[in-house]
Amino acid sequence: MxxxxxxxxxxxxxxxxxxxxxxxxxxxxxxxxxGNRFRMFDYISWHEAPHAGSSAALFEKMAPRKNENSASWLRRVLAAGGSPYGAERPGAWVEDDKALRPRYQDGFADAPPFFSIKxxxxxxxxxxxxxxxxxxxxxxxxxxxxxxxxxxxxxxxxxxxxxxxxxxxxxxxxxxxxxxxPTVKIVLGLGDSYGAGEGAPDVPTTWHPALKDGDWLSLGRRDIDGFVKKAPVWLSQRCNRSFYSYQNMVALRIAADTPHSTVAFIHLACAGAEIVDGMLAPQRMVPGQGSQCDKRTTRDAVDPACDTPVSQLTAAVGALCKVGTQPLPDQDLDRIKEALLPLEHQRHQLAWMNELRACPAGQLRRPDLVLLSVGGNDIGFSGVIKWAILPSLHSDKFIPRLMQTRKVVSAVRRKGGVVCPSPGSPYCEEAEKTSAVERIGQLPLRFVALDTAFRKLLDADAGTVVLNTYPNPLQKVAGTMCGDKAKSNTRNAWYLMRIHIPEMAQQKHWQFNLTEGEAGIVNRDVIPRLTQTLARAASKLRWRVAAQERVMDGKGWCTGRYLDMLSPANIGQWQPYDDNVRMVRTGADSFLTQWPGNQDRSDGLLGAFHPNAQGYAAMADVVLYTLKK
Incomplete structure:
Protein backbone atom coordinates (compact mmCIF):
# COMPACT_ATOMS: atom_id res chain seq x y z
CA MET A 1 0.00 0.00 0.00
CA GLY A 35 31.83 27.59 -9.76
CA ASN A 36 35.15 28.47 -11.44
CA ARG A 37 34.78 32.25 -11.14
CA PHE A 38 38.44 33.25 -10.79
CA ARG A 39 40.59 32.72 -13.85
CA MET A 40 43.84 32.53 -11.89
CA PHE A 41 42.58 29.38 -10.18
CA ASP A 42 42.09 27.72 -13.57
CA TYR A 43 45.89 27.44 -13.77
CA ILE A 44 46.78 26.22 -10.30
CA SER A 45 47.63 22.65 -9.23
CA TRP A 46 47.90 21.24 -12.71
CA HIS A 47 50.14 21.83 -15.69
CA GLU A 48 47.96 20.66 -18.56
CA ALA A 49 44.55 21.93 -19.66
CA PRO A 50 42.54 23.74 -16.96
CA HIS A 51 39.84 21.68 -15.27
CA ALA A 52 36.65 23.48 -14.32
CA GLY A 53 35.81 21.28 -11.33
CA SER A 54 39.21 21.65 -9.65
CA SER A 55 39.15 25.40 -10.16
CA ALA A 56 35.65 25.60 -8.71
CA ALA A 57 36.72 23.67 -5.61
CA LEU A 58 39.61 26.06 -5.03
CA PHE A 59 37.35 29.07 -5.51
CA GLU A 60 34.85 27.69 -3.00
CA LYS A 61 37.70 27.39 -0.49
CA MET A 62 39.25 30.81 -1.17
CA ALA A 63 36.33 33.05 -2.08
CA PRO A 64 34.79 35.50 0.42
CA ARG A 65 31.44 34.40 1.73
CA LYS A 66 28.26 36.42 1.97
CA ASN A 67 28.46 39.08 4.72
CA GLU A 68 32.11 38.14 5.40
CA ASN A 69 34.36 41.18 5.54
CA SER A 70 37.94 41.03 4.32
CA ALA A 71 39.41 40.62 7.81
CA SER A 72 37.19 37.60 8.55
CA TRP A 73 37.94 36.17 5.12
CA LEU A 74 41.67 36.56 5.77
CA ARG A 75 41.52 34.71 9.09
CA ARG A 76 39.67 31.82 7.45
CA VAL A 77 42.04 31.60 4.48
CA LEU A 78 45.14 31.74 6.69
CA ALA A 79 43.73 29.00 8.90
CA ALA A 80 43.19 26.88 5.78
CA GLY A 81 46.81 27.19 4.68
CA GLY A 82 47.05 30.68 3.19
CA SER A 83 47.91 31.75 -0.33
CA PRO A 84 47.53 29.12 -3.06
CA TYR A 85 50.36 30.74 -5.02
CA GLY A 86 53.43 28.75 -4.04
CA ALA A 87 56.55 28.00 -6.07
CA GLU A 88 55.44 24.42 -6.69
CA ARG A 89 52.08 25.51 -8.13
CA PRO A 90 52.68 28.12 -10.82
CA GLY A 91 49.72 30.12 -12.02
CA ALA A 92 48.85 31.93 -15.22
CA TRP A 93 51.59 34.50 -14.70
CA VAL A 94 54.80 33.65 -16.58
CA GLU A 95 57.83 35.44 -15.13
CA ASP A 96 60.03 34.19 -18.01
CA ASP A 97 63.40 35.56 -16.95
CA LYS A 98 65.21 33.79 -19.82
CA ALA A 99 63.10 34.96 -22.75
CA LEU A 100 62.39 38.28 -21.03
CA ARG A 101 58.70 38.13 -21.85
CA PRO A 102 56.89 38.40 -18.50
CA ARG A 103 53.22 37.94 -19.33
CA TYR A 104 49.95 36.22 -18.61
CA GLN A 105 49.40 33.04 -20.56
CA ASP A 106 47.66 33.38 -23.90
CA GLY A 107 43.90 33.36 -23.50
CA PHE A 108 43.96 34.28 -19.82
CA ALA A 109 41.49 37.15 -20.39
CA ASP A 110 39.13 34.83 -22.29
CA ALA A 111 36.56 32.45 -20.84
CA PRO A 112 37.84 28.96 -20.00
CA PRO A 113 36.77 26.18 -22.39
CA PHE A 114 34.18 24.92 -19.87
CA PHE A 115 32.49 26.19 -16.76
CA SER A 116 31.57 24.29 -13.65
CA ILE A 117 28.00 25.14 -12.60
CA LYS A 118 25.48 24.41 -9.90
CA PRO A 182 28.58 33.02 -18.80
CA THR A 183 30.59 36.21 -19.10
CA VAL A 184 34.13 37.37 -18.29
CA LYS A 185 34.81 40.40 -16.12
CA ILE A 186 38.28 41.90 -16.48
CA VAL A 187 39.91 43.62 -13.52
CA LEU A 188 43.30 45.29 -13.93
CA GLY A 189 45.55 45.77 -10.92
CA LEU A 190 48.12 48.47 -11.64
CA GLY A 191 50.58 50.66 -9.81
CA ASP A 192 53.13 50.40 -7.04
CA SER A 193 54.08 48.27 -4.04
CA TYR A 194 50.82 48.98 -2.21
CA GLY A 195 48.99 47.51 -5.20
CA ALA A 196 51.45 44.62 -5.57
CA GLY A 197 51.35 43.37 -1.97
CA GLU A 198 54.86 44.27 -0.79
CA GLY A 199 55.36 43.22 2.84
CA ALA A 200 53.06 40.19 2.53
CA PRO A 201 54.71 37.45 0.42
CA ASP A 202 52.67 34.43 -0.62
CA VAL A 203 55.06 32.26 1.37
CA PRO A 204 57.02 34.19 4.02
CA THR A 205 60.59 33.47 5.02
CA THR A 206 60.94 30.38 7.19
CA TRP A 207 63.85 30.30 9.63
CA HIS A 208 65.96 27.55 11.14
CA PRO A 209 66.15 27.68 14.92
CA ALA A 210 69.04 30.01 15.76
CA LEU A 211 72.29 28.14 16.28
CA LYS A 212 73.61 30.81 18.60
CA ASP A 213 72.29 33.84 20.35
CA GLY A 214 73.58 37.34 20.25
CA ASP A 215 73.10 40.53 18.34
CA TRP A 216 71.96 40.09 14.74
CA LEU A 217 74.62 42.40 13.40
CA SER A 218 77.42 40.73 15.35
CA LEU A 219 76.50 37.42 13.70
CA GLY A 220 77.31 38.72 10.23
CA ARG A 221 75.40 38.50 6.97
CA ARG A 222 76.59 34.97 6.21
CA ASP A 223 75.30 33.57 9.52
CA ILE A 224 72.00 35.42 9.10
CA ASP A 225 71.52 34.02 5.61
CA GLY A 226 72.35 30.58 6.97
CA PHE A 227 69.43 30.81 9.40
CA VAL A 228 67.00 31.06 6.46
CA LYS A 229 65.41 27.66 5.86
CA LYS A 230 63.32 28.78 2.90
CA ALA A 231 63.35 32.13 1.14
CA PRO A 232 60.05 33.97 0.59
CA VAL A 233 57.94 33.19 -2.47
CA TRP A 234 55.98 35.76 -4.46
CA LEU A 235 53.52 35.38 -7.32
CA SER A 236 55.96 37.63 -9.16
CA GLN A 237 59.47 37.33 -7.79
CA ARG A 238 60.51 40.32 -9.87
CA CYS A 239 57.83 42.71 -8.59
CA ASN A 240 56.97 41.30 -5.12
CA ARG A 241 53.39 40.69 -6.23
CA SER A 242 51.23 38.69 -3.82
CA PHE A 243 47.88 36.99 -3.27
CA TYR A 244 47.48 39.20 -0.18
CA SER A 245 47.42 42.43 -2.19
CA TYR A 246 44.27 44.48 -1.58
CA GLN A 247 43.75 44.44 -5.36
CA ASN A 248 43.56 40.64 -5.39
CA MET A 249 41.16 40.67 -2.43
CA VAL A 250 38.87 43.11 -4.25
CA ALA A 251 38.93 40.99 -7.41
CA LEU A 252 38.03 37.87 -5.40
CA ARG A 253 35.07 39.66 -3.78
CA ILE A 254 33.83 40.80 -7.20
CA ALA A 255 34.00 37.19 -8.37
CA ALA A 256 32.07 36.03 -5.30
CA ASP A 257 29.35 38.62 -5.96
CA THR A 258 28.88 37.89 -9.69
CA PRO A 259 27.58 34.30 -9.96
CA HIS A 260 27.27 34.28 -13.76
CA SER A 261 30.79 35.53 -14.51
CA THR A 262 34.40 34.57 -14.15
CA VAL A 263 36.89 37.28 -13.18
CA ALA A 264 40.17 37.59 -15.07
CA PHE A 265 42.31 39.56 -12.62
CA ILE A 266 45.33 40.87 -14.51
CA HIS A 267 47.69 41.85 -11.70
CA LEU A 268 50.60 43.99 -12.92
CA ALA A 269 51.36 46.33 -10.01
CA CYS A 270 55.06 46.31 -9.13
CA ALA A 271 56.94 47.44 -6.05
CA GLY A 272 58.82 50.66 -6.73
CA ALA A 273 56.72 51.68 -9.75
CA GLU A 274 56.07 55.29 -10.63
CA ILE A 275 53.71 56.72 -13.23
CA VAL A 276 56.44 57.06 -15.86
CA ASP A 277 59.08 54.70 -14.46
CA GLY A 278 57.02 51.51 -14.38
CA MET A 279 53.58 52.28 -15.79
CA LEU A 280 54.47 54.20 -18.96
CA ALA A 281 58.02 52.90 -19.37
CA PRO A 282 59.88 49.72 -18.34
CA GLN A 283 60.62 50.02 -14.64
CA ARG A 284 64.22 50.53 -13.63
CA MET A 285 65.65 48.78 -10.56
CA VAL A 286 62.81 46.48 -9.49
CA PRO A 287 62.94 44.92 -5.99
CA GLY A 288 63.96 41.52 -7.29
CA GLN A 289 67.25 42.88 -8.60
CA GLY A 290 70.61 41.34 -7.86
CA SER A 291 73.62 42.91 -6.16
CA GLN A 292 75.26 43.64 -9.53
CA CYS A 293 72.63 46.32 -10.11
CA ASP A 294 74.09 48.47 -7.32
CA LYS A 295 77.14 49.10 -9.54
CA ARG A 296 75.09 50.27 -12.47
CA THR A 297 76.27 53.61 -13.87
CA THR A 298 73.28 54.53 -16.06
CA ARG A 299 69.59 53.66 -16.20
CA ASP A 300 68.81 55.00 -19.66
CA ALA A 301 68.95 51.58 -21.32
CA VAL A 302 66.88 48.68 -19.99
CA ASP A 303 68.99 46.07 -18.20
CA PRO A 304 67.01 42.78 -18.01
CA ALA A 305 68.88 41.76 -14.86
CA CYS A 306 67.76 44.88 -13.02
CA ASP A 307 64.62 46.16 -14.75
CA THR A 308 61.24 45.01 -16.03
CA PRO A 309 61.46 44.37 -19.78
CA VAL A 310 58.09 46.04 -20.47
CA SER A 311 55.92 48.73 -18.90
CA GLN A 312 52.72 47.86 -17.05
CA LEU A 313 50.60 49.46 -19.78
CA THR A 314 52.31 47.46 -22.53
CA ALA A 315 51.88 44.26 -20.48
CA ALA A 316 48.19 45.10 -19.95
CA VAL A 317 47.60 45.69 -23.67
CA GLY A 318 49.35 42.40 -24.44
CA ALA A 319 47.02 40.53 -22.07
CA LEU A 320 43.88 42.24 -23.36
CA CYS A 321 44.54 42.24 -27.11
CA LYS A 322 42.99 39.37 -29.08
CA VAL A 323 45.72 39.58 -31.71
CA GLY A 324 49.31 40.78 -31.80
CA THR A 325 50.03 44.31 -30.59
CA GLN A 326 51.69 47.06 -32.59
CA PRO A 327 53.86 50.09 -31.72
CA LEU A 328 51.89 53.07 -30.45
CA PRO A 329 51.69 55.68 -33.23
CA ASP A 330 53.99 58.66 -32.70
CA GLN A 331 51.12 61.13 -32.53
CA ASP A 332 49.47 59.19 -29.72
CA LEU A 333 52.76 58.91 -27.82
CA ASP A 334 53.30 62.66 -28.22
CA ARG A 335 49.82 63.29 -26.83
CA ILE A 336 50.68 61.26 -23.70
CA LYS A 337 54.02 63.05 -23.29
CA GLU A 338 52.44 66.46 -23.80
CA ALA A 339 51.25 66.72 -20.22
CA LEU A 340 54.74 65.83 -18.95
CA LEU A 341 56.67 68.50 -20.82
CA PRO A 342 56.53 71.05 -17.95
CA LEU A 343 58.10 68.52 -15.52
CA GLU A 344 61.23 69.60 -13.71
CA HIS A 345 61.93 66.58 -11.51
CA GLN A 346 63.03 63.45 -13.41
CA ARG A 347 62.18 64.92 -16.78
CA HIS A 348 64.79 62.61 -18.33
CA GLN A 349 62.35 59.72 -17.85
CA LEU A 350 60.35 60.90 -20.86
CA ALA A 351 63.04 59.39 -23.09
CA TRP A 352 62.28 55.98 -21.56
CA MET A 353 58.74 56.01 -22.99
CA ASN A 354 59.67 54.27 -26.23
CA GLU A 355 58.10 50.80 -25.96
CA LEU A 356 54.38 51.47 -25.49
CA ARG A 357 52.27 49.24 -27.69
CA ALA A 358 48.65 49.41 -28.82
CA CYS A 359 46.01 46.91 -29.93
CA PRO A 360 44.52 47.10 -33.45
CA ALA A 361 41.05 48.64 -33.59
CA GLY A 362 38.25 46.33 -32.52
CA GLN A 363 40.57 43.71 -31.04
CA LEU A 364 40.84 44.93 -27.43
CA ARG A 365 38.95 43.40 -24.52
CA ARG A 366 38.05 46.48 -22.48
CA PRO A 367 38.67 46.28 -18.72
CA ASP A 368 35.61 46.45 -16.49
CA LEU A 369 37.60 47.87 -13.57
CA VAL A 370 41.08 49.38 -13.09
CA LEU A 371 42.44 49.30 -9.54
CA LEU A 372 45.23 51.83 -9.17
CA SER A 373 47.72 52.66 -6.44
CA VAL A 374 50.44 55.07 -7.53
CA GLY A 375 52.05 58.39 -6.65
CA GLY A 376 54.00 57.58 -3.50
CA ASN A 377 57.20 56.67 -5.36
CA ASP A 378 56.82 59.67 -7.67
CA ILE A 379 57.18 62.00 -4.68
CA GLY A 380 59.92 59.93 -3.01
CA PHE A 381 57.99 58.86 0.06
CA SER A 382 60.39 56.03 0.90
CA GLY A 383 63.17 58.62 0.82
CA VAL A 384 61.20 60.76 3.26
CA ILE A 385 61.02 57.81 5.66
CA LYS A 386 64.78 57.33 5.28
CA TRP A 387 65.21 61.04 6.08
CA ALA A 388 63.57 60.33 9.43
CA ILE A 389 65.07 56.94 10.29
CA LEU A 390 68.69 57.16 9.10
CA PRO A 391 71.13 58.90 11.42
CA SER A 392 71.81 62.54 10.66
CA LEU A 393 74.86 64.72 11.16
CA HIS A 394 73.02 66.52 13.94
CA SER A 395 72.21 63.41 15.98
CA ASP A 396 75.58 61.65 15.88
CA LYS A 397 78.42 63.70 17.33
CA PHE A 398 80.94 61.18 18.60
CA ILE A 399 83.72 63.66 19.28
CA PRO A 400 86.89 61.44 18.99
CA ARG A 401 85.84 60.31 15.51
CA LEU A 402 83.69 63.26 14.51
CA MET A 403 85.12 63.76 11.01
CA GLN A 404 84.94 60.07 10.08
CA THR A 405 81.41 59.81 11.47
CA ARG A 406 80.31 62.86 9.49
CA LYS A 407 81.76 61.41 6.29
CA VAL A 408 80.10 58.01 6.72
CA VAL A 409 76.74 59.41 7.82
CA SER A 410 76.72 61.76 4.87
CA ALA A 411 77.53 58.92 2.45
CA VAL A 412 74.83 56.68 3.94
CA ARG A 413 72.15 59.35 3.58
CA ARG A 414 73.19 60.26 0.03
CA LYS A 415 73.39 56.67 -1.19
CA GLY A 416 70.21 55.76 0.68
CA GLY A 417 68.21 58.27 -1.36
CA VAL A 418 67.12 60.56 1.47
CA VAL A 419 64.35 62.96 0.39
CA CYS A 420 63.65 66.10 2.37
CA PRO A 421 59.97 66.47 3.36
CA SER A 422 59.85 70.16 2.40
CA PRO A 423 62.38 72.88 1.47
CA GLY A 424 62.42 74.15 5.05
CA SER A 425 62.84 70.81 6.84
CA PRO A 426 65.92 70.23 9.02
CA TYR A 427 68.70 67.69 8.43
CA CYS A 428 68.57 68.00 4.65
CA GLU A 429 72.24 68.58 3.88
CA GLU A 430 72.60 65.19 2.21
CA ALA A 431 69.10 64.92 0.74
CA GLU A 432 68.23 64.80 -2.94
CA LYS A 433 67.78 68.17 -4.59
CA THR A 434 63.97 68.17 -4.92
CA SER A 435 61.85 67.83 -1.77
CA ALA A 436 58.72 65.72 -1.50
CA VAL A 437 56.49 68.79 -1.32
CA GLU A 438 57.98 70.14 -4.56
CA ARG A 439 57.42 66.78 -6.25
CA ILE A 440 53.81 66.68 -5.04
CA GLY A 441 53.24 69.95 -6.87
CA GLN A 442 54.04 68.27 -10.19
CA LEU A 443 52.14 65.05 -9.52
CA PRO A 444 48.92 66.17 -11.31
CA LEU A 445 50.86 66.44 -14.59
CA ARG A 446 51.78 62.79 -14.32
CA PHE A 447 48.17 61.74 -13.68
CA VAL A 448 46.97 63.65 -16.75
CA ALA A 449 49.49 61.73 -18.85
CA LEU A 450 48.41 58.43 -17.27
CA ASP A 451 44.74 59.17 -17.95
CA THR A 452 45.55 59.92 -21.58
CA ALA A 453 47.38 56.59 -21.81
CA PHE A 454 44.43 54.74 -20.24
CA ARG A 455 42.10 56.16 -22.88
CA LYS A 456 44.49 55.62 -25.79
CA LEU A 457 45.72 52.13 -24.87
CA LEU A 458 43.00 50.53 -22.73
CA ASP A 459 39.90 52.34 -23.98
CA ALA A 460 39.10 52.68 -20.26
CA ASP A 461 36.19 54.91 -19.24
CA ALA A 462 37.02 57.32 -16.41
CA GLY A 463 34.44 55.62 -14.19
CA THR A 464 36.26 52.30 -14.36
CA VAL A 465 39.36 53.67 -12.57
CA VAL A 466 39.57 53.56 -8.76
CA LEU A 467 42.59 55.35 -7.31
CA ASN A 468 43.70 54.78 -3.74
CA THR A 469 44.99 57.37 -1.38
CA TYR A 470 47.54 55.94 1.06
CA PRO A 471 46.99 54.81 4.65
CA ASN A 472 48.74 56.91 7.28
CA PRO A 473 50.95 54.50 9.29
CA LEU A 474 52.37 57.16 11.62
CA GLN A 475 49.48 57.67 14.03
CA LYS A 476 49.19 55.84 17.32
CA VAL A 477 45.77 57.29 18.00
CA ALA A 478 44.08 60.25 16.35
CA GLY A 479 46.31 63.27 16.86
CA THR A 480 49.15 61.32 18.50
CA MET A 481 52.21 60.28 16.51
CA CYS A 482 54.09 57.04 16.91
CA GLY A 483 57.67 57.73 17.90
CA ASP A 484 60.86 56.18 19.27
CA LYS A 485 62.52 57.82 22.22
CA ALA A 486 65.21 60.28 21.23
CA LYS A 487 68.71 58.78 21.13
CA SER A 488 67.32 55.23 21.05
CA ASN A 489 69.06 52.88 18.66
CA THR A 490 69.25 49.37 20.11
CA ARG A 491 66.95 46.50 19.07
CA ASN A 492 64.15 48.86 18.09
CA ALA A 493 61.83 48.40 15.11
CA TRP A 494 64.39 49.92 12.69
CA TYR A 495 67.60 48.49 14.10
CA LEU A 496 68.24 46.01 11.27
CA MET A 497 68.21 48.78 8.63
CA ARG A 498 71.92 49.18 9.33
CA ILE A 499 72.60 45.70 7.97
CA HIS A 500 73.34 47.14 4.52
CA ILE A 501 76.07 49.39 5.91
CA PRO A 502 79.56 47.86 5.91
CA GLU A 503 80.42 46.65 9.40
CA MET A 504 83.64 48.66 9.55
CA ALA A 505 81.68 51.86 8.90
CA GLN A 506 79.00 51.32 11.55
CA GLN A 507 78.92 53.31 14.76
CA LYS A 508 77.24 51.81 17.81
CA HIS A 509 75.83 55.15 18.87
CA TRP A 510 74.08 55.81 15.55
CA GLN A 511 70.41 56.52 16.02
CA PHE A 512 68.30 54.45 13.64
CA ASN A 513 64.91 55.56 14.86
CA LEU A 514 61.76 57.47 14.02
CA THR A 515 61.01 60.03 16.70
CA GLU A 516 57.64 61.62 17.33
CA GLY A 517 59.05 64.96 16.18
CA GLU A 518 60.24 63.51 12.87
CA ALA A 519 56.91 61.75 12.35
CA GLY A 520 55.14 65.02 13.08
CA ILE A 521 57.04 66.81 10.31
CA VAL A 522 56.16 64.09 7.79
CA ASN A 523 52.55 64.07 8.98
CA ARG A 524 52.32 67.86 8.72
CA ASP A 525 54.19 68.55 5.48
CA VAL A 526 53.86 65.48 3.27
CA ILE A 527 50.97 63.12 4.01
CA PRO A 528 48.04 65.58 3.89
CA ARG A 529 49.40 67.26 0.75
CA LEU A 530 49.83 63.91 -0.99
CA THR A 531 46.34 62.78 0.01
CA GLN A 532 44.71 66.01 -1.17
CA THR A 533 46.64 65.99 -4.44
CA LEU A 534 45.66 62.41 -5.23
CA ALA A 535 41.99 63.08 -4.46
CA ARG A 536 41.88 66.31 -6.49
CA ALA A 537 43.68 64.83 -9.46
CA ALA A 538 41.33 61.84 -9.51
CA SER A 539 38.27 64.08 -9.21
CA LYS A 540 39.43 66.24 -12.10
CA LEU A 541 39.91 63.14 -14.26
CA ARG A 542 36.54 61.75 -13.07
CA TRP A 543 38.13 58.71 -11.50
CA ARG A 544 36.76 57.29 -8.28
CA VAL A 545 38.78 57.69 -5.08
CA ALA A 546 39.12 55.09 -2.32
CA ALA A 547 40.01 57.18 0.74
CA GLN A 548 42.49 55.04 2.68
CA GLU A 549 44.13 57.68 4.90
CA ARG A 550 42.22 56.68 8.08
CA VAL A 551 42.52 52.90 7.66
CA MET A 552 45.41 52.57 10.13
CA ASP A 553 44.19 54.97 12.80
CA GLY A 554 45.18 53.45 16.12
CA LYS A 555 46.96 50.62 14.29
CA GLY A 556 50.16 52.37 13.20
CA TRP A 557 53.70 51.03 13.35
CA CYS A 558 54.15 51.48 17.11
CA THR A 559 51.15 49.34 18.12
CA GLY A 560 50.84 45.59 18.60
CA ARG A 561 53.21 42.83 19.65
CA TYR A 562 56.92 42.27 18.94
CA LEU A 563 57.67 45.92 18.34
CA ASP A 564 61.34 45.57 19.29
CA MET A 565 63.63 43.36 17.23
CA LEU A 566 63.48 39.73 18.33
CA SER A 567 66.84 38.17 19.11
CA PRO A 568 68.03 35.18 17.04
CA ALA A 569 67.26 32.87 19.98
CA ASN A 570 63.62 34.02 19.99
CA ILE A 571 63.02 33.98 16.27
CA GLY A 572 60.53 31.11 16.60
CA GLN A 573 58.06 33.51 18.24
CA TRP A 574 57.57 35.40 14.99
CA GLN A 575 54.35 34.58 13.15
CA PRO A 576 54.20 36.90 10.12
CA TYR A 577 50.47 36.55 9.51
CA ASP A 578 49.19 36.59 13.07
CA ASP A 579 46.36 39.05 13.62
CA ASN A 580 48.50 41.75 15.22
CA VAL A 581 47.07 45.11 16.24
CA ARG A 582 49.29 47.04 13.84
CA MET A 583 48.47 46.94 10.16
CA VAL A 584 51.87 48.01 8.84
CA ARG A 585 55.28 46.36 8.71
CA THR A 586 58.18 47.82 10.65
CA GLY A 587 61.78 47.29 9.61
CA ALA A 588 61.99 44.35 12.01
CA ASP A 589 58.74 42.89 10.63
CA SER A 590 60.01 43.14 7.07
CA PHE A 591 63.32 41.48 7.94
CA LEU A 592 61.65 38.53 9.64
CA THR A 593 58.95 38.17 6.96
CA GLN A 594 60.81 38.52 3.66
CA TRP A 595 64.57 38.26 4.22
CA PRO A 596 65.84 36.53 1.04
CA GLY A 597 68.63 34.48 2.59
CA ASN A 598 71.19 33.32 0.05
CA GLN A 599 69.14 34.61 -2.88
CA ASP A 600 70.89 37.50 -4.59
CA ARG A 601 68.18 40.04 -3.80
CA SER A 602 68.11 43.35 -1.99
CA ASP A 603 64.48 43.51 -0.85
CA GLY A 604 64.61 42.08 2.67
CA LEU A 605 63.79 45.42 4.30
CA LEU A 606 61.58 46.88 1.55
CA GLY A 607 58.43 45.66 3.29
CA ALA A 608 58.88 48.34 5.96
CA PHE A 609 56.06 50.89 5.96
CA HIS A 610 53.88 48.64 3.83
CA PRO A 611 50.66 47.01 5.03
CA ASN A 612 50.71 43.51 6.44
CA ALA A 613 47.97 41.13 5.33
CA GLN A 614 45.51 42.64 7.81
CA GLY A 615 46.31 46.11 6.51
CA TYR A 616 45.65 45.03 2.94
CA ALA A 617 42.34 43.47 4.03
CA ALA A 618 41.27 46.78 5.57
CA MET A 619 42.23 48.57 2.35
CA ALA A 620 40.18 46.10 0.31
CA ASP A 621 37.07 46.89 2.36
CA VAL A 622 37.48 50.61 1.64
CA VAL A 623 37.69 49.94 -2.11
CA LEU A 624 34.65 47.66 -1.99
CA TYR A 625 32.70 50.35 -0.13
CA THR A 626 33.74 52.86 -2.79
CA LEU A 627 32.53 50.55 -5.55
CA LYS A 628 29.15 50.14 -3.87
CA LYS A 629 28.71 53.91 -3.67
Missing part, protein backbone atom coordinates in the same frame (compact mmCIF):
# COMPACT_ATOMS: atom_id res chain seq x y z
CA UNK A 2 2.72 2.61 0.78
CA UNK A 3 4.30 1.93 -2.62
CA UNK A 4 0.90 2.26 -4.32
CA UNK A 5 0.13 5.54 -2.55
CA UNK A 6 3.56 6.95 -3.52
CA UNK A 7 3.11 5.94 -7.16
CA UNK A 8 -0.40 7.41 -7.23
CA UNK A 9 0.89 10.64 -5.72
CA UNK A 10 3.61 10.90 -8.38
CA UNK A 11 1.10 10.12 -11.16
CA UNK A 12 -1.32 12.79 -10.02
CA UNK A 13 1.49 15.32 -9.57
CA UNK A 14 2.74 14.60 -13.12
CA UNK A 15 -0.76 15.15 -14.50
CA UNK A 16 -0.93 18.41 -12.60
CA UNK A 17 2.41 19.47 -14.07
CA UNK A 18 1.32 18.69 -17.64
CA UNK A 19 -1.98 20.50 -17.17
CA UNK A 20 -0.52 23.57 -15.57
CA UNK A 21 2.92 23.80 -17.17
CA UNK A 22 2.03 26.79 -19.33
CA UNK A 23 0.18 28.61 -16.58
CA UNK A 24 2.86 28.02 -13.99
CA UNK A 25 5.98 28.36 -16.12
CA UNK A 26 6.70 31.78 -14.68
CA UNK A 27 6.47 30.35 -11.15
CA UNK A 28 9.27 27.78 -11.65
CA UNK A 29 12.68 29.08 -12.61
CA UNK A 30 16.26 27.89 -12.68
CA UNK A 31 18.76 29.47 -10.33
CA UNK A 32 22.37 28.84 -11.35
CA UNK A 33 25.88 29.92 -10.60
CA UNK A 34 29.36 29.40 -11.98
CA UNK A 119 21.76 24.76 -10.58
CA UNK A 120 18.48 24.30 -8.74
CA UNK A 121 14.76 24.84 -9.31
CA UNK A 122 13.10 27.72 -7.55
CA UNK A 123 9.34 27.57 -6.97
CA UNK A 124 7.48 30.83 -6.38
CA UNK A 125 3.97 32.21 -6.10
CA UNK A 126 0.95 29.91 -5.92
CA UNK A 127 2.61 26.92 -7.48
CA UNK A 128 1.72 23.74 -5.54
CA UNK A 129 5.36 22.81 -5.10
CA UNK A 130 7.11 19.51 -5.70
CA UNK A 131 7.06 16.37 -3.60
CA UNK A 132 10.35 15.54 -1.98
CA UNK A 133 10.62 12.30 -3.98
CA UNK A 134 9.79 13.87 -7.38
CA UNK A 135 12.46 13.21 -10.05
CA UNK A 136 13.53 15.68 -12.70
CA UNK A 137 15.62 15.27 -15.82
CA UNK A 138 18.15 18.06 -16.55
CA UNK A 139 19.28 18.56 -20.14
CA UNK A 140 21.97 20.87 -21.51
CA UNK A 141 21.46 21.59 -25.20
CA UNK A 142 19.33 18.46 -25.38
CA UNK A 143 21.82 16.14 -23.69
CA UNK A 144 20.88 14.62 -20.34
CA UNK A 145 23.36 15.76 -17.69
CA UNK A 146 21.49 14.65 -14.55
CA UNK A 147 18.44 12.83 -13.27
CA UNK A 148 17.89 14.10 -9.81
CA UNK A 149 15.36 14.89 -7.13
CA UNK A 150 13.49 17.97 -8.34
CA UNK A 151 14.03 19.65 -5.00
CA UNK A 152 17.79 19.08 -5.08
CA UNK A 153 20.79 20.74 -6.69
CA UNK A 154 22.68 19.49 -9.72
CA UNK A 155 26.30 20.10 -10.70
CA UNK A 156 28.04 19.91 -14.05
CA UNK A 157 31.52 20.74 -15.34
CA UNK A 158 30.36 20.82 -18.96
CA UNK A 159 28.88 24.29 -19.62
CA UNK A 160 30.68 25.52 -22.77
CA UNK A 161 32.22 28.97 -22.81
CA UNK A 162 29.66 29.92 -25.49
CA UNK A 163 26.74 29.07 -23.18
CA UNK A 164 23.94 26.53 -23.46
CA UNK A 165 20.21 25.99 -23.01
CA UNK A 166 19.40 24.28 -19.70
CA UNK A 167 16.04 22.52 -19.54
CA UNK A 168 14.35 20.72 -16.65
CA UNK A 169 11.47 18.29 -17.17
CA UNK A 170 9.52 15.62 -15.40
CA UNK A 171 7.65 13.10 -17.49
CA UNK A 172 6.35 15.01 -20.50
CA UNK A 173 6.24 18.34 -18.71
CA UNK A 174 8.98 20.94 -19.20
CA UNK A 175 9.18 22.77 -15.90
CA UNK A 176 11.74 25.43 -16.76
CA UNK A 177 14.21 26.57 -19.38
CA UNK A 178 17.12 28.96 -18.97
CA UNK A 179 19.71 30.13 -21.43
CA UNK A 180 22.99 30.07 -19.50
CA UNK A 181 25.34 32.76 -20.81
Missing amino acids: PIFRSALKMFLWSLLMVASAAACASEISIEWEI ARLVVAGSHPGMPADARCVWRMDGQVIATHACSGEIASDALPATGALLEVSTGDAVLARERLV
